Amino acid sequence: MLKIGLTGGIGSGKSEVSRRLSARGAVVVDADKIAREVVEPGTPGLARVVATFGAGVLRPDGSLDREKLGGIVFNDPERLAALNAIVHPLVGERVAQLQSEAPDDAVLVYDVPLLVENKLAPMYDVVIVVDAPDEVRLRRLAEHRGMAEGDAKARIAAQATREERLAAADVVIVNDGSLDDLEARVAEVWELLLRRAARG
Numbered sequence: 001m002l003k004i005g006l007t008g009g010i011g012s013g014k015s016e017v018s019r020r021l022s023a024r025g026a027v028v029v030d031a032d033k034i035a036r037e038v039v040e041p042g043t044p045g046l047a048r049v050v051a052t053f054g055a056g057v058l059r060p061d062g063s064l065d066r067e068k069l070g071g072i073v074f075n076d077p078e079r080l081a082a083l084n085a086i087v088h089p090l091v092g093e094r095v096a097q098l099q100s101e102a103p104d105d106a107v108l109v110y111d112v113p114l115l116v117e118n119k120l121a122p123m124y125d126v127v128i129v130v131d132a133p134d135e136v137r138l139r140r141l142a143e144h145r146g147m148a149e150g151d152a153k154a155r156i157a158a159q160a161t162r163e164e165r166l167a168a169a170d171v172v173i174v175n176d177g178s179l180d181d182l183e184a185r186v187a188e189v190w191e192l193l194l195r196r197a198a199r200g
Helices: 014-023 031-037 044-053 066-073 077-101 134-145 149-158 162-168 179-199
Strands: 002-008 027-030 107-111 126-131 171-174
Touching: 002 014, 002 162, 002 179, 014 027, 014 107, 014 126, 014 179, 027 031, 027 077, 031 077, 031 107, 044 066, 044 077, 066 077, 107 179, 126 162, 126 179, 134 149, 171 179
Parallel strands: 002 107, 002 126, 027 107, 126 171
Antiparallel strands: none
């Protein structure tokens, strides 16, 4: 089993790379997606969030109001730690389950936005960084997510720098061109990963 850590700054195209690796047969473990799943309505995770933060963090339909909860924990380290103490163990359990269900020869891709920030590189056999210049990322955030330039710049500034990410990379996927260019590069990287997995 080959463990890949996949990361990239906001607007770099990491999710697109993740989708393309999945389409080729990689088992993708998306920590953000799992973090949403473990607090869906009816889960023990959501019940614990409500017990800790109150019913005011729920929408009328009973789902978690992420924006409201974010507003509570964003500038309060203690409240954030309380939230993480609920969510992180549940995510860890689900990741372990997915890992145990994957075949022995699987290429496991962990989609980890804050891999560099949280110094997680040593956990993986290969770290892949999806990279694009800041001006390209700003344009994508404006075009695809409708994000105001100031907000986009703040989000980029809050993450690791390009230099920090590239320093942690074993493989870099440059994503500053067309989707065809990206497809060609992902195909190259996939071949490289298969060769590495075959070596054990």
